[in-house]
Amino acid sequence: MFDLDRSNACRNVHKLIPILNGILKEAMVLPKRQIHTTEELFELFPVVHDLFIDATERQIPRPKNKHFQIAEI
Numbered sequence: 001m002f003d004l005d006r007s008n009a010c011r012n013v014h015k016l017i018p019i020l021n022g023i024l025k026e027a028m029v030l031p032k033r034q035i036h037t038t039e040e041l042f043e044l045f046p047v048v049h050d051l052f053i054d055a056t057e058r059q060i061p062r063p064k065n066k067h068f069q070i071a072e073i
Contacts, residue, residue, distance in 0.1 A: 004012075024030045035041050038051060 021030070033044075035044065041051065042048060
């Protein structure tokens, strides 16, 4: 779509997230605190009784030939 491979997209996202985070923090649209554990989440939101975390990772098989590794979306 943008003629950008996955590694460059990932690199760009990692560069831009701190900038975006800083801008949103200055605009005061980010939450006041970060939640690091499920215990913290349940303390802050006592009405939440169930939590589903999907941490499924799927390996994507890639051809050995670099020419055929280009994904078309």
